[in-house]
Amino acid sequence: MSKIEIKNVYKIFGDQPSKVLPMVKDGATKEEVLEKTGHTIGLDNVSLSIEEGETFVCMGLSGSGKSTLIRHINRLIDPTSGEVSVEGTNVMNLDQKQLIEFRRHKMSMVFQRFGLFPHKTVLENVGYGLEVQGQKPEERNKTAMEKIEAVGLNGFEHQYPNQLSGGMQQRVGLARALATNTDIMLMDEAFSALDPLIRSDMQKQLMDLQSELKKTIVFITHDLDESLRLGDHIGILNGGKLVQVGTPVDIIMNPADDYVTAFVKDVNRAKVIKAKIIMKPASEANGVDKTNLVKVQEDQFIEEFLPQVVCNNANCEVIDKQGNVKGYITNKELQKSLTKS
Amino acid sequence: MVVVAYTTSKYRPESVSVLFTDFSWLGNWPKWLDLPLMPFLNDGFDKLIREYGMFFEGINNFLLGLYTDMKNFMVGLPWPILMISVIALCYFVSGRNTGTTIMVAFCVFFLGFLSPRYWDKCIMTTCIVVIGMLLCLIIGIPVGILMARNKKVRNAILPILDLMQTIPSFCYLIPGILLFGLGAVPAIFAIFVYAVPPLIRLTDLGIRLVDKEVVEAAEAFGASKKQKLWGVQLPLALPNIMQGVNQCTMMSLAMVVIASMIGTRGIGDEVLLGLQQLNVGMATEAGIAIVLLAIIFDRITQSYGEKIQARTHNKKKLIL
Ligand SMILES: Nc1ncnc2c1ncn2[C@@H]1O[C@H](COP(=O)(O)OP(=O)(O)OP(=O)(O)O)[C@@H](O)[C@H]1O
Ligand SMILES: [Mg+2]
Numbered sequence: 001m002s003k004i005e006i007k008n009v010y011k012i013f014g015d016q017p018s019k020v021l022p023m024v025k026d027g028a029t030k031e032e033v034l035e036k037t038g039h040t041i042g043l044d045n046v047s048l049s050i051e052e053g054e055t056f057v058c059m060g061l062s063g064s065g066k067s068t069l070i071r072h073i074n075r076l077i078d079p080t081s082g083e084v085s086v087e088g089t090n091v092m093n094l095d096q097k098q099l100i101e102f103r104r105h106k107m108s109m110v111f112q113r114f115g116l117f118p119h120k121t122v123l124e125n126v127g128y129g130l131e132v133q134g135q136k137p138e139e140r141n142k143t144a145m146e147k148i149e150a151v152g153l154n155g156f157e158h159q160y161p162n163q164l165s166g167g168m169q170q171r172v173g174l175a176r177a178l179a180t181n182t183d184i185m186l187m188d189e190a191f192s193a194l195d196p197l198i199r200s201d202m203q204k205q206l207m208d209l210q211s212e213l214k215k216t217i218v219f220i221t222h223d224l225d226e227s228l229r230l231g232d233h234i235g236i237l238n239g240g241k242l243v244q245v246g247t248p249v250d251i252i253m254n255p256a257d258d259y260v261t262a263f264v265k266d267v268n269r270a271k272v273i274k275a276k277i278i279m280k281p282a283s284e285a286n287g288v289d290k291t292n293l294v295k296v297q298e299d300q301f302i303e304e305f306l307p308q309v310v311c312n313n314a315n316c317e318v319i320d321k322q323g324n325v326k327g328y329i330t331n332k333e334l335q336k337s338l339t340k341s
Numbered sequence: 342m343v344v345v346a347y348t349t350s351k352y353r354p355e356s357v358s359v360l361f362t363d364f365s366w367l368g369n370w371p372k373w374l375d376l377p378l379m380p381f382l383n384d385g386f387d388k389l390i391r392e393y394g395m396f397f398e399g400i401n402n403f404l405l406g407l408y409t410d411m412k413n414f415m416v417g418l419p420w421p422i423l424m425i426s427v428i429a430l431c432y433f434v435s436g437r438n439t440g441t442t443i444m445v446a447f448c449v450f451f452l453g454f455l456s457p458r459y460w461d462k463c464i465m466t467t468c469i470v471v472i473g474m475l476l477c478l479i480i481g482i483p484v485g486i487l488m489a490r491n492k493k494v495r496n497a498i499l500p501i502l503d504l505m506q507t508i509p510s511f512c513y514l515i516p517g518i519l520l521f522g523l524g525a526v527p528a529i530f531a532i533f534v535y536a537v538p539p540l541i542r543l544t545d546l547g548i549r550l551v552d553k554e555v556v557e558a559a560e561a562f563g564a565s566k567k568q569k570l571w572g573v574q575l576p577l578a579l580p581n582i583m584q585g586v587n588q589c590t591m592m593s594l595a596m597v598v599i600a601s602m603i604g605t606r607g608i609g610d611e612v613l614l615g616l617q618q619l620n621v622g623m624a625t626e627a628g629i630a631i632v633l634l635a636i637i638f639d640r641i642t643q644s645y646g647e648k649i650q651a652r653t654h655n656k657k658k659l660i661l
Contacts, residue, residue, distance in 0.1 A: 076557050104563030115558030119576045129562040132572075180562065 001088050002049035003184065003216045004073060009046045009082030011068055011240075014039030017080045030239040042068035043079075044240035050233075053214035055206075057221060057231030059263070064237040066220045067112055070186050073218065074107050075099060086184070104133050107184035108177040112192070112220075114169045116161040122148065122172050123157040129180035140179075147175040150205070152198070166193040174202070184216045191226065203229060224264065228252075228272050236260055248272055269338050270303040278302075278337045279318040279327035288328045293317045298326055302338065309334060346376050390519065401521045404472065408525045411468045416461050423464075424449050427637070435644030436651070445640050448633040459608060459630050466607035466634065469525055469600075470593045473532030477589050481537045482582065485544025486570065495545065502538040510535055510596065514603050528600035536592040540585040547581025548574050583646030590638045598631060608634065 012020050012033075020039045030041045043065050050056045058066050071077040072084050075091045084091050086106060094102055108129060116125050123144050124131075130140035148157050151171040161169050170193040177185055191199050203226065210217065221227050227234050228248040235245045236259070244256035252272055255261040276298040280288070292314040296305045309316060309331065316329040347353055352372035360366065390397070415423060424446075431445040432438075453460040488495040513534050517527035551574050559573045575582075601609025608630050615624025 071557075074561055076561060100563045100565055102563075103561060107561075109558070109561040111554050111558055111561075113554050115552075115554040115561075117555060117558070117573060117577075128559075132559075132562055132564045132568050176562075186561075 003052040003087060004050040004218070005083075005085045006046055006048050006069075006072065007083040007085075009043050009069075009072060009079045009084060011042035011065075011072070011077060012039050012080045013042050021080055041065075041240040042077075043072070046082075046237075046240075046242045048235055048242060048245055050216060050218065052216055053210075054232040055210060055217040055219055055230050057219045057227040057234045058237065059221060059224070059227050059234060060237035062222075065240040066237055067188055068240075069237065070109075070188050070218055070220060073184075073186055074103055074109060104129070104180070106182055107186060108180045108182045109186040110170075110173045110177045110188060110190040112188040114161075114173045116169055116172055116176075118161055121158050121160055122153065122164070125161065125172055126157075126175045126179050128176060133180075143179055144175070147179045148172075150178065151175045151202070167195060167198065170194060171198075171202075182215075185218070187217060187219045189220050189222070192222065199226075206230065224267050225271070228267065236263060249274075249277055253277070268303075270306055271301060273302050273337060274298070275300050275302070275305070275316065275318045275329065276326065278333060279316070279329045280333070281327045282325050285328040288315055288330055290315070290317075290328075295319055296329070297321070302334070306334075342376060343374065347373055349377050350375060386516065386519070397520045401526050404521075404526045404529055405524070408468055408472055408529070411472070412465055415464045415468065420453060420460060424453075431637075431641050431644070434641055434648070436648040438644055441640050441644045445637050448637050448640075451633055452630055455626055455630050455633075459611070459627070462606070462608045462611065463630065463634055465525075466594075466597050466609065469528050469597050469605065469607060470532070470590065470638070473529045473536065473593045473597075474586075474590060476529065476533050477537045477540050477593075478586070480533075481540035481585075481589070482544050485541045485582075485585075486548060486575075488541065488545040489548035489574075498541070502541060505534050506538045510599055514600065518603055523604040525605055527603060528597055528605040531600050532593045532596045535596045536589045539588040539592065540582075543581045543585030543588070544578065547578030547585075550581065551577040580646065580650045583642070583649060587639065587642045587646060590642050591635060594631070594635050594638060 010021060010024060011017075012024060014020065014037065017039065020033060020037050023037070024033060024041060024044060028036075030044070033039055033041055046065075046069060048056075058069060060066050068077060072079055073086065073091075075084070075094070078092065086102075089102075091099075091102070117128065120128070123141060126147055127135075127137075127140040127144035130143060145154075145157065148154055151174050153168060153171055153175065156164065156168065161172065164172065170190065174187075174190055177187070177190075191202055194202060206217070207230065209215070217230075219227075219230055221230075231248055233245060234248055234251050236243050236251070236256075238259050244251060244260050246254075249272065251260065252264050252267060252269060255264055275296045279298070292312060294305065294308050294312060294314045294316050296316045296318050298318050298320050305316065308314075313331065315331055316334070317325055318327045318329060320326050350373035352375075354360065354363075354366075354373070418426075427449050428442060428446045432442045435441045452463050484498065488498055510531060514527065514531050517530045521527045521530060555577070556569065556573060559569045564572065597605065597607060598609035598612060601607060601613050608627060611627035612624050612631070615621070615627055
């Protein structure tokens, strides 16, 4: 059973979504629906499942429905049709009380526009999730302080959000989501306002946290490099439709359509593709010139062994950790895999 | 309705067929085409008084008692003590703002200085306004909250608010007198009808204007409705609500002057007296006293609003 399961979810914004639904199900596009009925399609038949402990990255252009999708998971938005279940429970079946408990203990969220409470200090903001759970001030302030330190904001705990810069506010939002220590984290462009240094620092922290605690993270970003770095799986949305789901390599090597192709066009492939993905298995590599070989670990990224290969104008021999030969990559193939588009 | 009007009218012609042979009724508006609303309302009102008289009497006694106690207490105080109390109240409520306090002190002093008679009358007026305001707050704010929460409630209440704001005040002063007799209580009733709409509207608006994502954040972390309301929505709506309270005060004061025409005692009857005797000086003097009273109320509520805002929003004063 997947941690989060989304099945055939449609979301239509407007006055009479259920009247427009059949039209959308018949395949009308977002533009047509908007022109004919004045309703906006948020999501169009989206199905996906997210496994426990993975980081699922959701990408797409502005207005493609990313925020709408993530809001369905904690039911800030009700679907027009379809089903969302978390750990096997359909969130639409929760009553008011269960929903509150569910939101308190199962998941936390980072908001795109931060959603900080302007009348509360940084410390109170970060402790909010614990406050609504009914924790005592001393206890929750202690946890909150830890998280404030983790995002590098110590010294600012008694400031108000509007005294902080955008990036600092975003980190407050991040700390607030971390404070409740929930299994599932929903992060809507959680790093978008950060400068490159802090950003890569936060990415690293997130990956460390992930390798340690194995949370389930749904992460929205506009930044392809970020998504390749963080994501176990990536889903790409276009006009409310989920056009492709796959591992980073899948997406880069086999883009499903022109939209995805355009999306991944500028990516630095050498950073993403590992030796084992492009190698020819040893059994099929008869014609390879083995006189001039560079030894390469199967899990190395192209980026790491490329300089060596270029300097020696050599072919690669791919080995596993024990030193067994797994396959070969010819110089030509290497070039091809880097330029393929 | 037309049929009802026709059958109950005493001016209707002998038989319906006359209408189709004699067309003179198309000239002027015929007397029989008259909706019998007035007798209907009068009957209804009589019935209301007959059957719920006890209820209104209860309200009447309660409010009157409150008013009398409050008035007697304040009139009984030596004037310097009362004056110092008002100044002290202003000083603390405004967050130790000396400018505002000096202004209010000046106004309070001038109330008595204009004419010694005014002191007690101003106290009466103040008591009525304060009780009317309390009533507005107790009922207005919860109604505003309900409206913000529920679209159906809002759609039901908005026309009522429009009605309350557009109906001329004399139209409900009269039923007020019939229900509560002459004096302070119909004035309080009139204040309520006249001054509560802006408070309700601004409470509703204030809550709905709170940033949607901030409210979503509260929900996403599992805040119950109560936690959301008290912890997020009300504090963030407070500047608007305080603006509503301020409006409410000013309108109460305007109403209490009109209410002097139905025999409510207070500073308003000085104006009325001046008018009746064509004594321009007297009316003007009383007019000035009302303005001073208005300034006192306005400064105190306004400065309190600003203080709250400074605290919750941690910003310099918003320009209103
Ligand atoms: N509350 C709403 N009412 C009406 N339409 C909405 C609402 N929320 C979102 N939409 C519409 O749904 C679509 C998807 O919006 P969404 O916010 O999910 O985009 P997004 O992918 O998060 O974009 P961005 O990257 O700019 O944040 C948009 O076309 C938007 O107009
Ligand atoms: Mg978004």
